Amino acid sequence: MGKFVLRRLAQMLPVLLAVSLLAFALNCMGSGDTASLILRERGIEPTAEAVLQVRRELGLDRPLAVQYFSWLARAARFDFGRSFASELPVIEVIGEHFPATFVLALAATVFSLLLAVPLAVLAARFQDGWPDRAARALSVAGVTMPSFWLALMLLSLFAVQLGWVPVISGTRLKNIALPAVTIGFSYGCTYLGVLRQNLIEACAHPYMTAARARGLSRTGALLRHGLRNSLLPCVTLVGYNFGKLLSGHFAVETIFSWNGIGKFAVDSIQSKDLPVIQGYIVCVAAAYIVVNLLVDMLYFAIDPKLRLGAQKKV
Amino acid sequence: MLKELVRQKKARLGLAAVGVLLLICLLAPLLAPNDPYKVNILRKLAAPCAEFPLGTDQLGRCVLSRLIWGARLTLSSAVTATALMLLIGVPLGIAAGFCGGWVDSLIMRVTDVASSLSPSLLALAVVGLWGPSLANIVAVFAALWWAMFARVVRGAALEVMQRDYVTAAVAAGCGRLSIAVRHVLPNVLSPVVVLAALRIGTVITHLASFSFLGLGAQPPAADWGVMLSDCRPYLSTRPLMILWPGAAIMSSVLAFHLFGEGLNAALHPRREGGTSDD
Numbered sequence: 203m204g205k206f207v208l209r210r211l212a213q214m215l216p217v218l219l220a221v222s223l224l225a226f227a228l229n230c231m232g233s234g235d236t237a238s239l240i241l242r243e244r245g246i247e248p249t250a251e252a253v254l255q256v257r258r259e260l261g262l263d264r265p266l267a268v269q270y271f272s273w274l275a276r277a278a279r280f281d282f283g284r285s286f287a288s289e290l291p292v293i294e295v296i297g298e299h300f301p302a303t304f305v306l307a308l309a310a311t312v313f314s315l316l317l318a319v320p321l322a323v324l325a326a327r328f329q330d331g332w333p334d335r336a337a338r339a340l341s342v343a344g345v346t347m348p349s350f351w352l353a354l355m356l357l358s359l360f361a362v363q364l365g366w367v368p369v370i371s372g373t374r375l376k377n378i379a380l381p382a383v384t385i386g387f388s389y390g391c392t393y394l395g396v397l398r399q400n401l402i403e404a405c406a407h408p409y410m411t412a413a414r415a416r417g418l419s420r421t422g423a424l425l426r427h428g429l430r431n432s433l434l435p436c437v438t439l440v441g442y443n444f445g446k447l448l449s450g451h452f453a454v455e456t457i458f459s460w461n462g463i464g465k466f467a468v469d470s471i472q473s474k475d476l477p478v479i480q481g482y483i484v485c486v487a488a489a490y491i492v493v494n495l496l497v498d499m500l501y502f503a504i505d506p507k508l509r510l511g512a513q514k515k516v
Numbered sequence: 517m518l519k520e521l522v523r524q525k526k527a528r529l530g531l532a533a534v535g536v537l538l539l540i541c542l543l544a545p546l547l548a549p550n551d552p553y554k555v556n557i558l559r560k561l562a563a564p565c566a567e568f569p570l571g572t573d574q575l576g577r578c579v580l581s582r583l584i585w586g587a588r589l590t591l592s593s594a595v596t597a598t599a600l601m602l603l604i605g606v607p608l609g610i611a612a613g614f615c616g617g618w619v620d621s622l623i624m625r626v627t628d629v630a631s632s633l634s635p636s637l638l639a640l641a642v643v644g645l646w647g648p649s650l651a652n653i654v655a656v657f658a659a660l661w662w663a664m665f666a667r668v669v670r671g672a673a674l675e676v677m678q679r680d681y682v683t684a685a686v687a688a689g690c691g692r693l694s695i696a697v698r699h700v701l702p703n704v705l706s707p708v709v710v711l712a713a714l715r716i717g718t719v720i721t722h723l724a725s726f727s728f729l730g731l732g733a734q735p736p737a738a739d740w741g742v743m744l745s746d747c748r749p750y751l752s753t754r755p756l757m758i759l760w761p762g763a764a765i766m767s768s769v770l771a772f773h774l775f776g777e778g779l780n781a782a783l784h785p786r787r788e789g790g791t792s793d794d
Contacts, residue, residue: 213628220629224641346769348721350728351762354744354751362752369751452636453725457748467636468729471643479644483637490634 210498214491221487222277225480226270229262237262239474243286282481287473292481296463303455303462306385307447309378311440313386318393323429325394326401327421337398344391350453353384357457370459381458385451389443393436400432407431434505441497448493449486527778533771541588550578552585552738561754570760573746575736579757583764585738590768593654594719598712600658601665606701606708608662609669613677614696623666631663635722643731650733653726657719668711672704679703706783713776717769724765740765 229236237256238248246252257263261272276282282292325337360380361369367377404410405428413423450464459465463482470478522528540547549569556576564571570579612623639656646652676682677700685695726732727741735742740761747757 214632216625216629217632220633221637224633224638228641228644342770342773346717346721346766346773348725348762348765348769350725351744351758351765354748354758355762358751358755358758362755446634449634449636452729456729467640468731471640472730474644476644479640483640486637487633490632 206502207495207499210495214495217491218487221483222274223270225277225483226273228476228480229269229273230266236260236476239476240286243475277480277484280481280485282484283477285470285478286475287470287478292477293485295466295478296481296485299450299461299463299466302460303448303450303464305375306378306381306451306455306460306462307444309382310385310389310447311444313382314390314393315440317386317390318397319429319433322394322397322401322432323421323424325398326405326428327424329402329405334398337394341391341395341398344388344394347388349384349388349451350457352387353381353454353457356380356384377458381451381454381460384454384458385447389447393440396439397432397436400435401428404428404432434501437504438497438501441500442494445490445493445497448489524778524781526774527782530771530774530776530778533767534775537587537591537768537771540584541591544584544588548578548581548584550581552577552581553736554578561750571757573743573757574750579743579760582738582743583740583760586740586743586761586764587768589650589733589737589739590720590723590765593650593723594716597654597657597661597719597723598716600654601662601715602708602712603662604658605662605665606669606704609666610673610696610700610704612666613670613673614692614700620670624670627663627666630660631667633660635660639726639731648731648734650723650727650737650739653723653732657722661715661719664715665708665711668707669704672707673700676700676703710776710780710783713772713779717772717776720765720769720772724761 237253237260240256240260241248241252261269280293284290285292285295288295321333321337321340324333326334328334357369357380360366367380401424405424409427409431410423413427414420418426450462450467452464452468454460455462455465456468463486467479467482470482522531549567554577556572558576559568559572560574560576562568562572562576568578568580570583573579573582608623608627612620612627635656638660639653642652642656682695682699685699690698723732724739724741724744727737727739728745729741730745733739733742735746743761744758747754747761750757
């Protein structure tokens with residue numbers, strides 16, 4: 203297990219390097235630009251003299267490699283400087299917005315599973331019947347429907363026409379339903395397709411025939427044996443996607459005014475708040491990598507086949 | 517293969533839908549009843565009528581014309597992005613499968629990095645550096661999503677290399693490059709074509725969502741994503757306005773999805789309707 207984790211970490215190094223270069227590149231958008239941008243944000247006319255002074259203050263007049271390594275050393279400690287707009291430390295403002303995204307990711311994942319698991323079981327139980335056809339249609343709908351459009355439609359229906367929820371949801375927990383459903387729908391449809399396929403394949407296995415021979419009903423065999431075996435490959439998929447969701451859904455968070463880091467990133471790029479963008483890129487990539495690693499370890503822990511294999515090797 | 521394609525119901529539908537979409541793009545100047553950019557503030561948010569079949573937007577521009585011209589913009593950028601992915605991914609995939617050794621490991625490491633970066637992160641960086649534009653977003657997708665093509669092509673190339681005709685070509689003294697281009701390339705293309713058709717659909721959705729956020733195509737462009745973001749303030753007064761661009765996006769994505777699935781079924785007649793998508 204330890205070896206496995208180390209190898210995965212080693213594989214992630216080039217990714218982290220690429221991400222750090224990407225984030226650092228934002229520093230170099232013509233250093234004069236950055237300096238005058240900061241001055242303008244603070245409401246100061248960017249004269250040549252003022253620009254020079256800011257550049258010296260920020261160390262923008264040093265060679266690029268030096269700038270990169272000093273930036274990297276600070277980034278490794280999650281120090282990305284201060285936001286141009288609020289003048290607060292970047293990591294603080296990102297931390298402020300992160301819980302909202304985390305809760306939304308959780309709710310969306312729960313909804314997607316609530317959508318996918320029962321429907322997939324129904325589809326496999328009544329293969330080629332109408333539940334199956336509905337499931338197949340839904341999994342295509344999930345692929346083709348852009349989630350930002352679904353968000354607009356739901357908002358128009360439930361907030362504007364019916365008036366059940368406020369148009370601007372803020373970050374109050376009771377308003378999480380619409381954004382969670384929007385994000386959960388597209389992921390749920392993907393899971394539905396995968397799980398249905400797995401369940402149908404599982405039905406062909408001898409252990410299902412054995413279960414039926416022991417007197418289990420078709421539904422019982424499907425639930426007790428088929429589902430457990432089919433859910434296993436989905437754990438990885440759901441886990442990876444959860445890691446992706448932690449970066450915040452740009453469009454959905456923006457449409458529902460959900461104050462997560464996705465909306466915050468979009469707002470920051472529009473106001474050209476570069477330190478925030480840099481912090482966002484590095485934090486999100488780090489979170490993604492950590493979650494992926496956790497998912498791999500989880501898979502290791504719950505799949506008895508892998509566990510046995512590992513013991514044999516040792 | 518074409519015959520097989522026509523025989524499949526799904527594929528027929530997809531082929532027809534993609535055909536219609538292409539026709540709309542080609543004939544946009546003839547089909548559009550009005551100039552998509554002509555502002556007529558006096559007739560803003562007009563209801564559908566003979567002159568404006570789907571009504572007008574907040575600046576009095578013809579919605580139907582903007583939809584039709586939007587198809588042109590959307591399709592051309594999605595196809596460009598996918599073509600760029602092919603241009604990068606296919607040669608790299610063949611090189612990796614064909615050369616093996618350190619070339620293979622190097623290319624695969626780069627592929628790993630590209631496929632684990634999310635387009636949103638790169639898009640943020642690119643927009644931060646060079647400002648928002650549709651071309652930049654197209655470049656972002658091309659710069660990352662070639663990876664899946666490289667993977668698929670490498671796998672297929674490894675398989676093709678085992679075949680007798682490649683051995684025969686080596687025995688006949690063909691050069692390495694000529695084997696790669698004349699024997700390996702044509703034989704790895706079928707999974708690539710399927711993947712590309714499905715990818716175009718995905719790219720369309722993503723491009724629209726970036727344009728919607730103001731990071732892609734910029735107003736006043738006749739783009740479906742821009743149109744959707746334009747009508748956000750009128751959600752309560754003109755709910756129908758959000759229907760059209762969304763329906764346009766969905767139907768074109770569906771068209772490419774059906775086309776890709778049908779193509780897949782036609783190329784692998786035994787596997788009913790399954791996707792070779794990773």
